[in-house]
Amino acid sequence: DNEWVGATDMxxxxxxxxxxxxxxxxxxxxVAAYLGGGPGSGxxxxxxxxxTWTKLTTGIPKSNLGKIGLAISPFNSDVIYAAIELDRKKGGIFMSNNAGASWVKQSDAVSGGTGPHYYQELYASPHNEGKLFLMNNRVIISDDHGKTYRQMNERNKHVDSHAMAFKASDPNYVLFGTDGGLYESFDLTKSWKYIRNLPITQYYKVAVDDMEPFYNIYGGTQDNGSHGGxxxxxxxxxxxxxDWxxxxxxxxxxxxxxxxNPNISYGEFQQGRxxxxxxxxxxTVYIQPQGKEGDPTDRFNWDAPILVSPHSPTRLxxxxxxxxxxxxxGDDWTAISNDLxxxxxxxTLPMYGKQQSxxxxxxxxxxSNxxxxxxxxxxxxxxxxxxxxxxxxxxQVSENGxxxxxxxxxxxxxxxxxxPFVNDVRADLFDANVVYAALDNHKYGDYxxxxxxxxxxxxxxxxxxGDLPKRLLxxxxxxxHIDKNLLFLAAEDGIYFTKNGGVNWMKLKGGVPTISFRDITIQRREDDLVAASFGRGFFVLDxxxxxxxFNASMNSVEATLFSIKPTYWYRESNRVGSQGDAEYIAKNPPFGAVFSYYMPEKLKSLKDIRKEREKKGNTNFPGWDALRAxxxxxxxxxxxxxxxxxGQLVNTVNGTNNKGFNRVNWKLDHAGKRGERLGPPSEQQNFSGSGGVMVTPGEYTVTLVKRVNGNSTVLQGPKSFKVVPMYEGSLPRKSFEEINNFRNESVSFQQDLNAINLMLAKNLKQVDAMxxxxxxxxxxxxxxxxxxxxARMALLKLDKELNGDKVKGEIGExxxxxxNNAAFIGRVALSNTYGPTGNHKVALTTAKSQLSKIKAxxxxxxxxxxSAIESDLKAAGAPYIEGQGLIKN
Structure with a gap:
């Protein structure tokens, strides 16, 4: 019943x-101190x-016990091991041979590093009797029931282990959970493999720079250093x-x-280093302020604050x-306050409800200090x-620097x-009189x-x-930086935002896990919200x-299309491929122009409407006509x-039909106009050159449209946006006019090529059927x-001229x-931002001439x-051939 006592292992x-x-x-x-033991430990x-429970005391020291780790022998369940923390970080491995009735101290082994309270988990090997693993800054191994011990090999492995697992079928396999992630060994700790595809980094804080074209994110982690990426x-x-x-x-x-100046950033270790x-x-240059002779020792918090002045980028x-x-x-420092x-x-402060010895x-x-x-x-x-x-x-407030x-x-x-612990204080961006703070009292039991x-x-x-949950750190x-009443809050179970200065709050979802978010910031150029989670890495809301x-009036219209950011014009590159799944790769933001729109209700089909109606009352049979419709x-x-x-249509993008916010992207491509096969969209994937080529920079518009029962209606728009070059290449690119002219010529050629290929393939099937x-x-x-x-031989000759010699192709000649060669040339000529070369144009001209003859x-x-053969077959009483048209009596 002691409020300071809890169960920690079983x-x-x-x-x-x-x-x-x-x-x-x-x-x-x-917040002030830590007491790690007492008579309630046991x-x-x-x-x-x-x-019911019995406390085991025979052979257990009578001092203030701290953290204890337990293990039971897989070979003899009467053998119990305990790693016990004693006074002032001392301790030992204890063993019982009689199911806990009495205990014998085997050695003085105890977890160290930041203190036994951070480790002390004990594991008994299921493969070697008497072999123990004690979690520690550097794991302790004993091969004789804890009597003697040694440090485990941790070369190329992160220290600070807290959990491990064995494999029943493999005595050489162990898996360790550490401050740095998961590691496995297949040779009983001689060498290590790091599990690299788990995004589980714990970030305390986050900052962003203004690097062009893509900004960087910086963060400090729990025991994994500081990162940028x-x-x-x-x-x-x-x-x-x-990339990090x-x-x-x-x-x-x-x-x-x-x-x-994205070339300069700042970071720190614990205690303000x-x-x-x-x-x-x-x-790196060490710039922690150093006091003068006679100054008091500086007490930096474990997670000390750094502030770059909004009035001078070189002032810290x-x-x-x-x-x-x-x-x-940071080259020179001046203290501008006394102890605040x-x-x-x-x-001298009370612990366990009173002052302690x-x-x-x-x-x-x-x-922390x-x-x-x-x-x-x-x-x-x-x-x-x-x-x-x-x-x-x-x-503390100073109005005079x-x-x-x-x-x-x-x-x-x-x-x-x-x-309360002041987690954050933020000066208002619009009004010098306004300031915000986020406070925390959880270490005193107040959540x-x-x-x-x-x-x-x-x-x-x-x-x-406002209406934040009643239990929330x-x-x-x-x-x-645009809307003074729009605030974002990093909280213990996610991210919240308010549109009205804190009267009402809403939790952000859309892929945000239920996990602690310790910091949050906005990259103002991109309007991106960047949040640091304590266990899942960084999250970005683009x-x-x-x-x-957004405002409440948008709930009274069918849809609202929001403004579109300028879109970068560039080509994505490819990494070395086929590298397996061992690496974690975060998704980039969607490529191209991103369109966001809001729908208070999704567009409903006849089936949707019927199902909603049925939820409200008796389920009546709707009738065959309704079901057929x-x-x-x-x-x-x-x-x-x-x-x-x-005003010319460039492309049509399929949007999502969801209640609430929707977001889709256009990949800056023209609509593919090279032909459509008969059949469903899934059968178009292998149709040569079915995708559209990339547009050139310029002004564009987008209009949000709904299509119901074949009827298209404008919901909102048009809204304008720009596509702008992201960078200049090493060589001056061709003019956009020249690129567009070549694109039009190439697409027209490709359309003809595909049509002729389809017709030729159809004709070859047709003569076989004839x-x-x-x-x-x-x-x-x-x-x-x-x-x-x-006719068949004539078609095969054309096929050879169009697609190459199949006889030679059998052996790779x-x-x-x-x-068809020019189809490839056209695609690659338009697959970059440089534009077509003279060589590309010659190849296209040659191919157009060849294709023109084949087409004729x-x-x-x-x-x-x-056509004549088809007529003669009908006259001769031949059966119907697919594609002939309707059968006549």
Missing amino acids: VIDPHNPEILYAVTWQRQRT IHKSTDGGE PSRTTSSDGIANA WKTLGADGHQPATEPG LWRIDNVTRE YVASQRVWRSDNR TLNQDRI WDNAWDVGAM YNTITSLAESPKQEGLLYAGTDDGII GDSWRKVSLGKIRGLPAI KPYVIKSTDKGSTWSLIN TWRLVQD DISPLRE EKNQQGPEVLLLIKDSS KRAADKATNSNPSLLTRINA RSESTP QLSALNANEL
Whole structure:
């Protein structure tokens, strides 16, 4: 019943599931301190499936026990092992040979690193009796029931292991879960394989730069350093692990970037160990502020804040218990405040509900300093208006660049806890009087959301939680730079946004997992929302402008088409292919122009309408006519019609028909006009050259259309947008007029080529059918078979001229040049932004001449001999041949 005690490990007797062994652990961790043991810690046994328990004490030390890990021998279920933390990070491996009745200490082995409380999981090998694995910063292995031990080989493996698994069928296989991810060994830890396709990085914080054409994302991670990487790439595959780079090691925390200069960024280790990073050379310069002789020791938070001033890109602010300022990117620093915290001795603060003895299980070595500044902000509207939030319930305000500070004790504000942790303080982007903060009190058992706002520079505050869930940790928030009432909140179970300044909140979905998001920012040039999750990497919501434009009146119209961003014109490239699935590759944003639209209700088919009606009452038979109408109806469609600046239709894109927000992309291609086969769309995939070629830059429009029962109606539009070149190549490209002229000529040629190929293939099938029909004719005529054979030979000759020599093809010998060669030339000439060369044009001209001759011969053959043979077959009483037209009496 002790509120400070919880159960942390349990094992089950493999031969009797009624026998359980469990450990309890007494501890408390506040923002200030950590007590990791007490009389509530111990080992317990149940023989009735957990109904009753007995504490096992014989041979167990009587000191303040800390964290305990348990394992049961797979060879003898009476043998139990325990890794026990004792006073001041000491401990040992204990063993019982009599099902826990008594225990013997085997050795002093105990997890170390950041402290036993971070590890202590114990595993017994199912393949080697007495072999134990103790999770640790570097795993401890014993081969003799814990009496002696050694460190496991961790070369090329991340340290800090917390979990492992064995394979019953393979004694050499082990799988480890670490701070760096999953590793497996097939030779019992001699070598390691990293599982590289799991996006499970835990990011504390995020920053973005303004690199062109694609910005970079930076983040600091839990024990995996700090990283930088592109928001998208030109690869059609996406964003690969190799596109990212490591900026710093250790635990990464707050990153920062320099506006207007993507070559400079900042990062830090734990406790404010700050570095400036040259993104060109990848060199780092240590720039943590250093106090003068006689200054107090600086207490930096585990995740100390970095702020680049919105008024000068070379001005930095960082904070310990005091605020520091640099005007030369961290080369020199000046303290601009005294201690802005409560400045307490954390050992004097109550734990377990009262002040604790020095002899108790204190351990503050692997946690943050206390009484520290955790967040900084400067008003973009008023230079020198600074805010500093602390871990002990204070927001300090300076209106003169740090010359003086005004203290706001948050615990005195109605509705707020006594000493909330200030996760974030954000100055309003539009009004110097307005400031926001996100607070947190979960380490004192309070899981309520606390998002607050001041309209008088922090003098008074009000909650803007609105209708947020009642149990929700609030980490960080960001204000939209266009709509002052549009706020985004990074929270413990996802991302929320408000359109009305916090009165109402809505959770973002669309692929966002239910997981902790610790930070959030907006890349303003692209209008992208970028969020750092604590366990699933980064998430990006491309282009939040539809959220700005959305309003309640849009629910009263059938659909709303939102504004379209300028679209980059470039060609995606390909990586080295066929690399398997071992690497994680993130998707790029959709290529081309992205269209967003809102529909308060989806377009409904007759079947949809009937099913909705049936949900409301009795299910009546609708009648055969109604069911027949449902079956014959083509489902309602949403289409987007793209036109060029002259009003000519360029392409039609199929949209999605979903209630709410919809988003589709146009890949900047012309509609494929090279012919359509009879049959469903699935049969078009292998039709040569069925796709359209890329458009050239310019002004375009898009119109949102619905098509119901064959009738098309404009829902909204047209809306204009631009397609712009992303970059200039090494050589000057051809003019857009020249590219478009070649495209028109090439597409026209391709259309003819495909039509002739289809006709030729049809004719070859036709003469085969004619031969079979002639054999069945009532009045068979040998001369008719001779004519059919002659027609067949003429068609085969044309096929050779069009598609190459099939006899040579059987052994791989090359044929003479055919018009099909130019089809390839046309495609590759238009597969880049450079444009057609003279060589391309010559090839197309030659192929057009060849094709023209073949076309003339094929047309004559169809108009004359094949038509005549068909008439003569009918006259001879031959059976019907597919394609002849309707049968006449």
